[in-house]
Amino acid sequence: MAKMENTKKLSDMVYACSGIGDCRIAYRWAVGRYGVCPVLEHSPQFDPFYARGKIRIAKGLIEGELEPSEELAKVLYQCTTCGNCHSACHQSMCEYIELPISRFIDHTKLFEAMRADMVEEGLGPMPRHKELMEWTKKEHNPYMEKHEDRIKWIPEGKTIPQKADMVWFMGCTEPYRQPELAQAFLKILEAAGVEFAIIHPEEWCCGSIFFRTGVWGLAEELAKHNIEALKASGAKRVVIHCAGCYRTIAKDYPEHFGELPFQVVNAVELIRDLMKEGKLKPSEANVKVTYHDPCHLGRHMGIYDAPREILEMMPGVELVEMRRIRDAAWCCGAGGGVKSGFPDLAVEIAKDRIKEAEETEAELIVTACPFCVRNLKDASEALNSKLKVVDIVELLAENLG
Amino acid sequence: MSSVLRALEDAVGSEYVSDEDFVTYAYARGMDAALPANPPEYVVKPGTTEEVAEVVRIANRFKIPIVPRGGGCCLTGGSKPIEKGGILLDTTRMHRIINIDENTLTVTVECGITWAELNSKLNELGYYTGNLGPGSGMSAVVGGGLSHHSVGGGGGAKYGTCSEHCVALEVVLPNGNTINTGSNASVYTKEPFCRFGFGPDLTGLFLGDNGLLGIKTKATLEIFPRPKYHAAKTFTIEEPSAENAAKIWLAWRKRGDLGIYDSQWWPLIMVLGLQLLLDVPPIKPWVGLQKAVFWYTMEAETEEQLEANMKIVDQICKEHGCEEMGPEIKDGNIAKWHYEEQGHWLNWHSLWGGMGPGSVPLTTEHHIAIHRVPYISQKLDEWEAAHRAELDANGGMQTGISTAILCGHTTVEVDSGLIGWDKPEYREKNLELWKSQIEMLLREGAMPYMVGEMYSKGLIDTEAFSGTYYEFLKNVKQALDPNRILSPGKFYL
Numbered sequence: 061m062a063k064m065e066n067t068k069k070l071s072d073m074v075y076a077c078s079g080i081g082d083c084r085i086a087y088r089w090a091v092g093r094y095g096v097c098p099v100l101e102h103s104p105q106f107d108p109f110y111a112r113g114k115i116r117i118a119k120g121l122i123e124g125e126l127e128p129s130e131e132l133a134k135v136l137y138q139c140t141t142c143g144n145c146h147s148a149c150h151q152s153m154c155e156y157i158e159l160p161i162s163r164f165i166d167h168t169k170l171f172e173a174m175r176a177d178m179v180e181e182g183l184g185p186m187p188r189h190k191e192l193m194e195w196t197k198k199e200h201n202p203y204m205e206k207h208e209d210r211i212k213w214i215p216e217g218k219t220i221p222q223k224a225d226m227v228w229f230m231g232c233t234e235p236y237r238q239p240e241l242a243q244a245f246l247k248i249l250e251a252a253g254v255e256f257a258i259i260h261p262e263e264w265c266c267g268s269i270f271f272r273t274g275v276w277g278l279a280e281e282l283a284k285h286n287i288e289a290l291k292a293s294g295a296k297r298v299v300i301h302c303a304g305c306y307r308t309i310a311k312d313y314p315e316h317f318g319e320l321p322f323q324v325v326n327a328v329e330l331i332r333d334l335m336k337e338g339k340l341k342p343s344e345a346n347v348k349v350t351y352h353d354p355c356h357l358g359r360h361m362g363i364y365d366a367p368r369e370i371l372e373m374m375p376g377v378e379l380v381e382m383r384r385i386r387d388a389a390w391c392c393g394a395g396g397g398v399k400s401g402f403p404d405l406a407v408e409i410a411k412d413r414i415k416e417a418e419e420t421e422a423e424l425i426v427t428a429c430p431f432c433v434r435n436l437k438d439a440s441e442a443l444n445s446k447l448k449v450v451d452i453v454e455l456l457a458e459n460l461g
Numbered sequence: 462m463s464s465v466l467r468a469l470e471d472a473v474g475s476e477y478v479s480d481e482d483f484v485t486y487a488y489a490r491g492m493d494a495a496l497p498a499n500p501p502e503y504v505v506k507p508g509t510t511e512e513v514a515e516v517v518r519i520a521n522r523f524k525i526p527i528v529p530r531g532g533g534c535c536l537t538g539g540s541k542p543i544e545k546g547g548i549l550l551d552t553t554r555m556h557r558i559i560n561i562d563e564n565t566l567t568v569t570v571e572c573g574i575t576w577a578e579l580n581s582k583l584n585e586l587g588y589y590t591g592n593l594g595p596g597s598g599m600s601a602v603v604g605g606g607l608s609h610h611s612v613g614g615g616g617g618a619k620y621g622t623c624s625e626h627c628v629a630l631e632v633v634l635p636n637g638n639t640i641n642t643g644s645n646a647s648v649y650t651k652e653p654f655c656r657f658g659f660g661p662d663l664t665g666l667f668l669g670d671n672g673l674l675g676i677k678t679k680a681t682l683e684i685f686p687r688p689k690y691h692a693a694k695t696f697t698i699e700e701p702s703a704e705n706a707a708k709i710w711l712a713w714r715k716r717g718d719l720g721i722y723d724s725q726w727w728p729l730i731m732v733l734g735l736q737l738l739l740d741v742p743p744i745k746p747w748v749g750l751q752k753a754v755f756w757y758t759m760e761a762e763t764e765e766q767l768e769a770n771m772k773i774v775d776q777i778c779k780e781h782g783c784e785e786m787g788p789e790i791k792d793g794n795i796a797k798w799h800y801e802e803q804g805h806w807l808n809w810h811s812l813w814g815g816m817g818p819g820s821v822p823l824t825t826e827h828h829i830a831i832h833r834v835p836y837i838s839q840k841l842d843e844w845e846a847a848h849r850a851e852l853d854a855n856g857g858m859q860t861g862i863s864t865a866i867l868c869g870h871t872t873v874e875v876d877s878g879l880i881g882w883d884k885p886e887y888r889e890k891n892l893e894l895w896k897s898q899i900e901m902l903l904r905e906g907a908m909p910y911m912v913g914e915m916y917s918k919g920l921i922d923t924e925a926f927s928g929t930y931y932e933f934l935k936n937v938k939q940a941l942d943p944n945r946i947l948s949p950g951k952f953y954l
Contacts, residue, residue, distance in 0.1 A: 071818075072818040073818070078492060078813040078822075081533055081534060085553075086577060087581040087599060088803045089581045089803070094581065104479070105506055108483055113484075152798070152810075154798050157745070157790070157804070157811075159807060161813055
């Protein structure tokens with residue numbers, strides 16, 4: 061019988077599920093909800109492909125009525141851990157009414173624990189995740205790149221200090237794959253006159269992909285290193301643009317290691333504050349945009365307003381919302397290891413979001429996450445969409461002259 | 462690979478059939494956590510009526526049972542195999558809207574669509590289905606609702622059960638043949654528009670049948686324009702509140718159509734229980750409330766009509782011990798949340814998990830005539846008194862009426878039942894006590910609509926049906942399904 065220790069620790073969540081199944085396809089248009097599970101429509105649609113089925117399986121595994129298998133593991137990894145099921149689960153959407161079950165289940169946490177048990181059973185993660193795992197052990201990034209190349213994106217002639225009260229945790233995705241985003245954020249920080257440092261070569265992968273895919277041993281190793289490195293740097297504040305790194309450092313690190321000795325802020329909050337203080341004055345943009353809430357920033361961390369405030373403060377930017385926004389926003393499809401483990405599925409989900417964005421007739425779909433940018437771009441290209449995908453830092457930097 | 466599996470794969474495509482243990486296990490129960498988990502042997506997800514028919518023909522060829530299932534929301538064991546094995550036919554892939562016809566004011570859908578998805582699309586055109594299906598309507602599908610005569614998801618007081626507005630069905634019979642009913646029974650009918658005609662009402666045979674007599678693949682429902690005006694009011698109500706609520710409802714009905722869309726009574730024990738059972742009371746404005754609650758929502762085409770009806774309705778409420786809470790949700794006006802924020806699909810969610818993780822509802826909800834609400838309430842109190850020691854010994858179970866809701870012309874849905882613990886050591890006694898309350902209610906004249914496994918067997922165990930009625934039901938089943946393919950075990954058939 062499989063041990064399933066990580067799942068057992070969360071058995072209260074498992075036994076709290078009523079089994080109603082609103083996590084499949086709930087619609088409640090009065091509060092802006094149109095559907096729930098982004099994976100379901102691109103799967104054979106059996107119950108295990110959405111939250112209720114997974115929770116039932118968790119119960120079977122805990123009680124020994126089911127044994128883990130390769131096929132089961134494969135289904136458990138076909139989940140973006142977007143958390144939309146949690147947002148739909150017994151949520152009154154009314155501040156005066158709190159339905160009991162909504163307090164008991166953290167779907168993302170439970171599904172990650174199930175994955176961790178699959179890893180312990182030798183059934184997870186997926187083959188591609190294992191490759192990323194092996195490379196990260198050697199070079200501290202999952203992009204098959206050399207560690208020393210993490211700062212290759214920095215424009216020639218620029219030197220970023222190694223010590224300041226505020227440290228920018230760059231992450232892996234932007235330095236290695238989307239340098240234009242890192243360069244845009246650098247431009248913003250410089251334009252606002254912000255003093256900051258980076259801690260290369262001490263910055264390693266934050267471990268997001270490994271927390272998400274249940275490879276908790278490696279994830280914790282990376283986390284420990286980064287916490288120590290940031291502590292040693294004397295950072296009082298750590299600013300992160302990558303939504304995945306932000307969620308990991310601001311949420312996973314304290315959950316696994318307790319309170320951090322520094323404050324963690326997301327770039328959009330910092331930028332919003334800088335704009336309010338008058339330190340950033342963008343020129344007229346004259347563009348119609350829609351905003352995509354990244355799951356790691358929105359549902360996982362509750363940051364919905366800051367990016368919208370930035371867009372509102374940008375002259376000439378007209379924000380037209382999509383039908384599904386904020387905690388009912390449709391996932392881009394990239395998270396939870398799906399982009400690396402099941403790339404076709406990731407793009408199919410992103411196509412749904414691109415089509416939804418097209419309905420707004422916006423020219424740009426703006427987001428605040430390099431992973432969303434990548435996946436939405438892939439989908440936009442696959443659909444031959446006219447819609448351009450940009451990160452909010454790119455849009456702002458472009459209009460800073 | 463087994464011959465059955467091969468045949469099913471040929472019928473619906475290998476992607477949509479599974480015999481993986483973790484897939485079948487996920488379908489081993491509905492929302493009936495007190496019943497044993499019975500995994501089917503295969504789960505199939507057909508995409509068309511022809512595929513459904515082919516699965517049924519395969520089942521006949523191999524003499525293997527089928528349980529049709531929609532959202533899997535049945536609380537009494539209606540959407541799971543009563544015995545292990547067989548084919549579970551999940552209809553949720555079939556969720557297209559075929560046609561919204563504004564000339565006949567009907568919508569034709571595949572039966573795997575949820576009530577909420579359907580109404581979301583209708584809402585864009587200013588329509589709704591009137592009755593919005595069961596309380597689980599965000600997940601429950603049209604086929605399941607029609608199989609249970611569902612109410613509770615909104616609109617029950619104005620529109621009755623969802624079955625009342627079904628115009629026509631497409632049904633795959635237990636032998637694999639497909640028929641159309643209602644106005645669609647004639648090949649010359651231009652479009653579905655009316656249920657009654659062409660002889661006997663064979664649509665009715667498949668409504669409330671719990672998947673016993675056929676598999677509903679398409680349904681045509683009446684649609685209604687959503688009225689422009691509404692009101693939502695919540696009151697405290699004096700004791701004896703069951704009697705007062707029943708008097709109000711009957712008095713309203715005797716005044717004709719007042720546009721009441723929904724109305725509920727929440728007994729004092731429920732109001733207090735919500736505050737005491739949990740660390741965080743679900744309805745915050747009710748903290749400290751020491752009275753039962755009564756509420757209504759009302760619709761009207763004009764402001765004048767709304768005002769006039771509200772005057773009558775409020776006067777009757779006042780005459781029977783009602784005192785209005787404030788107008789906003791923060792004042793305790795839960796009716797406003799129900800109507801304006803679609804809380805109607807979350808009505809019972811305050812109960813689920815009501816005693817914490819692992820607590821499960823064992824519903825004994827049923828219909829009763831309005832005037833009998835106080836009587837049935839008293840009988841449930843007596844049942845509790847007689848079983849209190851057993852309830853306490855079985856983990857500290859709770860029982861009683863959570864709500865009663867006005868539905869249909871002079872019918873009330875009484876949401877009674879028990880809350881127990883889904884733990885191995887309690888499961889046997891859970892079932893015993895659940896069965897006991899069901900049998901008491903049936904003997905007192907309660908009319909279940911969500912019959913599932915528990916009530917369908919209870920009806921036979923208590924000999925609620927006369928011998929000739931049960932014989933007739935058996936004959937109908939035998940004539941349609943001689944191989945006992947569909948949902949075997951319900952009603953012991």
